[in-house]
Amino acid sequence: MPRILVVEDSYSMRAFVRSALESDPTAIGEVEVVEAASGFDALRLLPRGPYDLVITDINMPDINGLELVQFIRKSEMHKTTPVLLISTQSSERDRERGLSLGADAYLTKPFTPELLRQETARQLARGREQV
Amino acid sequence: MVEPTDKAREEFFSEAQEIIETLSRNLLALDGSLKEGALDPSLVNEAFRAVHTLKGLAGLFGALKMGQLAHRLEDVLDDLRLGRMELSADTLDVLFRAVEVFGQILAVERRQVEDPLTSVDELIDQLSALGAGAAHRPSPAVDYELDPAMLAVLTEYEEHRLRTNIEQGLRLYRLRVQFDLATIDKALEEMKERAKRHGEIITYLPTGEATSPDAIELDLLMASRDDLATLIGSLGADNVVIEEIPRRTRASIAAGAPSLFPRGTSIVPPAPEEAASLAAEAEAERAAPAEAAGSLRSVTQTVRVDIRKLDLLMNIVGELAIVRGQLGRVTDRVRSEGQRQLAAELQRLNRSFERRLSEMQDGILEVRMVPLGQVFDRLARVVRQISRELTKEIRLVITGAETEIDKLIVEELSDPLMHMIRNAIDHGIEPSEQRKRVGKPLAGTIALNAFQKGNHVMIEIEDDGKGIDEQGLLQKAIQIGKVEAGVARELTRDEILALIFVPGLSTKGEAGDISGRGVGMDIVKTNIGKLGGVIDVHSEQGIGTKMTITLPITLAIVSALIVHVGEHTFALPLASVSEAITFDGTGVRVVDGREVMTLRGSTLPLCRLDRLLGLRDAMRSPRQRRFVVVASLGNRRLGVVVDHLVGQQDIVIKPLGKSLSSVRGFAGATELGDQRVGLVLDAGALIEEVLAGVELRREGVRAHG
Numbered sequence: 125m126p127r128i129l130v131v132e133d134s135y136s137m138r139a140f141v142r143s144a145l146e147s148d149p150t151a152i153g154e155v156e157v158v159e160a161a162s163g164f165d166a167l168r169l170l171p172r173g174p175y176d177l178v179i180t181d182i183n184m185p186d187i188n189g190l191e192l193v194q195f196i197r198k199s200e201m202h203k204t205t206p207v208l209l210i211s212t213q214s215s216e217r218d219r220e221r222g223l224s225l226g227a228d229a230y231l232t233k234p235f236t237p238e239l240l241r242q243e244t245a246r247q248l249a250r251g252r253e254q255v
Numbered sequence: 256m257v258e259p260t261d262k263a264r265e266e267f268f269s270e271a272q273e274i275i276e277t278l279s280r281n282l283l284a285l286d287g288s289l290k291e292g293a294l295d296p297s298l299v300n301e302a303f304r305a306v307h308t309l310k311g312l313a314g315l316f317g318a319l320k321m322g323q324l325a326h327r328l329e330d331v332l333d334d335l336r337l338g339r340m341e342l343s344a345d346t347l348d349v350l351f352r353a354v355e356v357f358g359q360i361l362a363v364e365r366r367q368v369e370d371p372l373t374s375v376d377e378l379i380d381q382l383s384a385l386g387a388g389a390a391h392r393p394s395p396a397v398d399y400e401l402d403p404a405m406l407a408v409l410t411e412y413e414e415h416r417l418r419t420n421i422e423q424g425l426r427l428y429r430l431r432v433q434f435d436l437a438t439i440d441k442a443l444e445e446m447k448e449r450a451k452r453h454g455e456i457i458t459y460l461p462t463g464e465a466t467s468p469d470a471i472e473l474d475l476l477m478a479s480r481d482d483l484a485t486l487i488g489s490l491g492a493d494n495v496v497i498e499e500i501p502r503r504t505r506a507s508i509a510a511g512a513p514s515l516f517p518r519g520t521s522i523v524p525p526a527p528e529e530a531a532s533l534a535a536e537a538e539a540e541r542a543a544p545a546e547a548a549g550s551l552r553s554v555t556q557t558v559r560v561d562i563r564k565l566d567l568l569m570n571i572v573g574e575l576a577i578v579r580g581q582l583g584r585v586t587d588r589v590r591s592e593g594q595r596q597l598a599a600e601l602q603r604l605n606r607s608f609e610r611r612l613s614e615m616q617d618g619i620l621e622v623r624m625v626p627l628g629q630v631f632d633r634l635a636r637v638v639r640q641i642s643r644e645l646t647k648e649i650r651l652v653i654t655g656a657e658t659e660i661d662k663l664i665v666e667e668l669s670d671p672l673m674h675m676i677r678n679a680i681d682h683g684i685e686p687s688e689q690r691k692r693v694g695k696p697l698a699g700t701i702a703l704n705a706f707q708k709g710n711h712v713m714i715e716i717e718d719d720g721k722g723i724d725e726q727g728l729l730q731k732a733i734q735i736g737k738v739e740a741g742v743a744r745e746l747t748r749d750e751i752l753a754l755i756f757v758p759g760l761s762t763k764g765e766a767g768d769i770s771g772r773g774v775g776m777d778i779v780k781t782n783i784g785k786l787g788g789v790i791d792v793h794s795e796q797g798i799g800t801k802m803t804i805t806l807p808i809t810l811a812i813v814s815a816l817i818v819h820v821g822e823h824t825f826a827l828p829l830a831s832v833s834e835a836i837t838f839d840g841t842g843v844r845v846v847d848g849r850e851v852m853t854l855r856g857s858t859l860p861l862c863r864l865d866r867l868l869g870l871r872d873a874m875r876s877p878r879q880r881r882f883v884v885v886a887s888l889g890n891r892r893l894g895v896v897v898d899h900l901v902g903q904q905d906i907v908i909k910p911l912g913k914s915l916s917s918v919r920g921f922a923g924a925t926e927l928g929d930q931r932v933g934l935v936l937d938a939g940a941l942i943e944e945v946l947a948g949v950e951l952r953r954e955g956v957r958a959h960g
Contacts, residue, residue, distance in 0.1 A: 134308050136266040140315050143263060164443075167461060167471055168436050182410075183307055186443065190408040191460050198463040212311060217411050225407060234314025234322075 126248050127156045129173070131166040131180035131192065132210070141179065144237035151241040152248065163187025173201050177247050179208045182218050190222055197226040206247040267316045268365055269559055271309060275361065276632060278305040279354045283635045286347055294342060296419075296455065300412055302350075303332040309357075320375050321360045327382040328353050334386060337415045348643060349381050351636060399427050399500050405460055405476060413458045420478035425454060427500040428486060430475040431462070434494070439471060446475075449490055454479030562662055565623055569812055572616050573907030577926055579609055580904065616905070620809055623663075627705045627714070628656030630669050637673055638701065641680050648687060648698040649680060655705035660712045661809040664786050668714075668806075671779040675716050675802055676701065678776070683720030683800055693797065695719065707808070710830040714804040722796040725751045735759060745847075752792045756780045786810065787828070787922060789939045791889040805889045813908065815935065817901040817927065818884060820864045824933040826906055826925055827895065831886050831938035835900055838883040849945070852883070852894060859885065859894045862945045864936075867920070886938040893942045908935050920944055 128145060132138045142157045158175070160166040163184050170178075178196060182189035189209055196202045209230035211219040219230050228250070231243055281302040288295045310325035312318075328350070334340040356378050363372060399421065409417065421427070434442050443459075450456050455478050462472045479486060483499045491497060582605050590598035631653050642649035684690075684699030691697060702717040725748065732738040732754050738746070758777040783790055788806035807813070807830050815826035816835070836854070843852050843861065850861040861883070864870070883894040906925040922937035 134270060134312060136263065136270040136312055137308075137315065139263055139266050162440070164436075164439050167439075171468055183304060185301075185304065186459055187461065188408075188410060190410060191458075194404070194408050195461045195463055212307065215411070221407070221410075233311040 125154050125156050126152075126176040127158060127174075128244070129158050129160060129166065129169060129175045129178045129180075131160040131163065131178065131184070131189070133162055133181065133184045135161070137181070140237075141240065144240045145244060147237065148241060151238075152245045155244075163189075163192055166192055167195065170196065170199065170202060173205075175202070175205055176251055177206050177208065177244065178202070179210065179244070181210045182215060182222060183212075190218065190225060193222055193225045193227045204251075206251045208243060208247055264316060266559070267312055267318075268361065271312060271318075271321070271357075271361055274305050274309045274312075275354060275357045276629070278302055278309075278357075279351075279636055280632050281305065282347060282350055282354065283632065283639070285342065286344075286639055289342060289344065289347065296336065296416060299332065299336040299342070303329065303336050303412075306332055318360070318364050320372050321357065321364065324353065324356060324360065324375050324379060324382075327379045327386070330386050331382050336412055338419060340385070344643070346385060348640075349378070349385060351640060352378055352381070354636060399502055401427075401476075401500060402429075402474075405458065405474060408460060409458055416455065416457050417476070417478070420455065420457070425478040425480055426482070428477045428479060428483070429498050429500055430477055430490065431496045431498075432473050432475060432494055433466065434471050434473065436469050436471050443473075446490070446495075450475075450477060453477075453481045453486055453489060560622070562623065565619055568619050569616075570907055572612065572619065573812060573905070573926075575612055576905050579605065579612060580927075582608070613905075616812060620661075620812070623661050623809060624659035625662045625665055626656060627658050627660055627665065627668075627712070628653075630665050630672060631656050631703060631705075633669055634672055634676055634703065638676060638680065641677060645680065647680060647684055649684065650698045650700045652700060652702045653704075654702070658705040658707055658712055659808075660806065663810055664806060667782065667786055671782045671804075672714070672716070674776075674779050676703075679716060679718040679720065679800065683718040683722075685721050689721075710808055712806045712808055714806070715801055716804075717799060717801040719799040722798055722800055723752060723755065723792070723794040724796065725794075728752075728754050732757065749792075752794055755792065756790070784937075784939055784943075787937065787939060789889045789891070789942075791891075803889065810908070812905055815904055815906045815925075816884060817904055817933065818882075818895075818897040819899040819901060820897050821870055823864075823870060824901070824927065824931060825864065825897075826904070826927070826933045826935045827884060827886065828922070828935070828938060829903065831888050833885045833887045833892070835882050835884045838881045838894075838896060840881070854885070854894070859883075859892055860945060861894045861896055862941060863896045867945070886942060888939050888942060891942050891946065893938075893945055895936070895941070906935065 130138055130141050130145075132141065138159050138161070142159065145152065145155055145157055158169060160169050163186055166178075166180070167187065178192075180189045180192055189211075193207055193209075196205060196207060206229075207227040209219060209222045209227045210233065211222070211230050212233050219232075222230065228247060229243060231240060281298050284295070285298045285302070288298065306325050306329045310322055310329055313322035313325055331340070331346075331350070335342055335346075340346075356372075356374050359374065360372060417427075432446070447456060457476045457478060460474045460476075462474055464472055466472070477486075481489075483497065487497050582601070586598050586601040586605060589601060635651055635653065638649055638651045641647075679701055680699070684701070685693075685695075687697045690699065700719045702715065704713075704715040704717070706713055729738065729743055729746070729751050733740050733743055737754070737757050737759070755776050756779075758775060780790055783804055783806070786806055787810065788804055791803045791805070792800070793803070794800040807828070814829040816829055816832050818825050818827060843850050845851075846858070850863070851858050852861055853859070879898075882897050882900055884897055884900075886893045886895055904927065906927070908923040908925055911921060911923055919940050920937055921940075922935045924932055925935050927933050
């Protein structure tokens with residue numbers, strides 16, 4: 125079962141992402157969602173990977189999404205793990221920076237559960253091709 | 256968009272509420288730092304982040320108006336945090352207004368009613384007007400030898416902070432810090448707190464080069480006015496290496512040399528006591544449960560629970576307490592039937608049951624407790640708003656915001672406290688010209704103090720204003736027929752001050768613009784009374800007024816003294832009982848038509864429940880030994896005469912039915928086991944009723960119909 129790390133400091137946002145990923149197995153199949161409530165949580169959980177996909181918010185306190193992407197790309201275990209950024213329309217500059225640091229794609233809020241599932245399916249498939 | 260489930264929506268509402276509260280707290284802190292002339296940029300950024308998150312959530316959960324407002328607000332806060340706009344008190348006014356309007360939107364969304372919410376559009380226009388003034392300023396170039404890897408991950412905001420600090424001529428430092436992964440949150444929080452004294456931490460970058468898998472290494476980019484030695488003295492430790500980042504020299508710029516970061520002089524800090532103690536702490540923390548490495552799933556350790564579920568649990572605890580009482584009686588019967596050994600065993604079990612039950616009760620109660628700070632934050636906002644509306648300068652001093660009280664009480668406290676504060680600002684604090692004349696500081700001070708005292712929480716609202724005009728108040732009361740001129744002379748100061756709680760009495764000729772808008776002090780008192788609390792007033796003319804609210808810590812379950820009066824059983828909450836003494840009827844005098852006795856030199860008014868409630872006089876021999884239970888609340892005391900003291904019991908108070916809810920003197924009813932039901936006396940109302948009995952007769956009016 126693919127394992128997805130969701131890094132997001134808002135709990136209702138995490139709940140939204142989890143329910144979107146788990147509610148429709150026909151779209152992406154059964155997945156295991158691991159939640160990280162902060163950048164630090166993510167740093168703690170990453171070494172216990174591997175993960176098949178990391179979905180991370182950009183705007184978080186202390187360790188933000190960009191720093192996390194750089195960290196992920198440096199790590200032996202995750203240097204090829206697909207990373208999907210969650211961003212907002214207004215933070216174009218930070219989003220572009222995330223891509224140049226090695227993130228694979230981004231979604232801008234608000235997005236529908238379908239869109240999140242489609243993008244997740246695409247990234248998971250891409251990850252499998254690489255192996 | 257797929258409709259999110261009700262549960263998800265509830266989560267969204269509660270998080271939105273929390274975010275709005277965070278925003279409010281940030282704005283209040285900003286207001287404070289603005290007044291002190293030292294704006295803390297991280298507060299603006301936190302406010303921005305709060306609104307940014309709210310906008311994202313509003314979008315996902317289809318809260319259209321909230322999303323629109325958050326969007327505009329985010330733009331303004333973005334301009335502020337990126338230095339395109341200066342923060343002024345007027346701008347803050349508009350931002351505070353947003354907190355109010357978010358609250359309105361949330362209320363409407365929750366109830367799912369149609370509401371045009373016109374205030375939102377107005378505010379959006381105001382915010383747009385603010386944004387129009389934003390200007391992009393050219394930024395200075397970064398001429399420091401910064402690690403490109405670090406520059407690459409700076410967000411727009413961090414980059415702005417870096418430039419601003421450089422522009423202000425601050426030095427840049429790199430702090431390379433090793434943290435234990437399990438405890439990094441706390442350790443970093445402490446580090447930040449210490450760093451604040453010296454400057455600003457601009458970014459945190461994990462280096463990915465930790466020495467062990469349980470550790471993490473971060474590079475902190477920091478700007479400070481202080482020199483390297485000062486920083487090392489203050490922040491240095493075994494796990495911290497501080498380097499100054501040199502300015503790029505003309506030569507290196509000319510040569511186009513790649514600016515590599517670790518060029519500064521690396522100094523391993525000397526380890527003074529602080530570092531030693533830090534190391535010891537770190538050691539202790541390592542020894543502490545490093546369990547976090549166990550499970551993958553439990554990342555957040557909190558759950559949100561509907562308080563009604565806790566009420567349900569508490570009811571069950573109450574019922575178990577009744578079962579325990581019944582077990583006790585069965586044990587007594589077993590003993591009286593001669594089975595001593597069995598009885599002893601039963602009693603042992605019963606005691607252990609009791610202990611566990613009380614632990615469980617404490618546990619549930621603890622979950623219900625929230626800090627009063629929640630409501631104080633709201634009040635601080637109101638103070639700011641009113642003081643600007645009235646152009647009275649007010650300094651609000653809050654102490655004891657961490658004092659905890661039942662969540663349900665906190666919810667109900669907001670309105671009465673708000674009204675009392677409005678009153679204090681409107682009627683209490685004098686206009687500044689007047690304050691100047693009498694030699695007071697121009698800014699009026701309102702102190703909001705909370706603290707726990709036994710089973711009660713005390714909240715004081717104290718102002719340094721002009722005090723209550725007692726004679727004016729008394730004249731008004733006579734004028735509108737609440738007090739007869741003849742008895743006016745006999746009233747004590749406290750009795751006169753208590754007149755502010757009589758309906759229809761206000762110290763001003765006309766209701767003030769601010770406090771007159773809401774309810775009167777009589778309603779405030781009634782509402783506090785519903786929570787089992789009382790208000791005491793103390794006022795000195797020319798010096799100020801202090802109102803003290805005494806509240807029970809919880810409404811869920813109370814320890815009570817069970818008493819008998821004739822054939823009737825009553826429960827008196829122990830929190831309001833100070834002592835019980837034997838009573839033989841001697842030494843009772845009648846003063847002003849009410850019975851009093853002397854207890855250790857001071858006068859104690861007496862209340863005979865059977866007479867007060869019109870119960871049939873119980874058959875008693877005149878020599879029968881009886882008891883006086885001394886109830887005290889705030890600074891008032893009352894002796895309640897009863898026939899028997901039955902004992903102490905934890906009770907769950909259930910509301911009286913509709914037909915009885917208007918009867919004063921009772922907090923509710925409770926099951927006592929044995930299918931018996933007892934009425935729970937409301938000490939506050941009882942004291943009120945008995946002490947007021949005389950006053951009411953004096954007034955010749957029944958205030959409480």
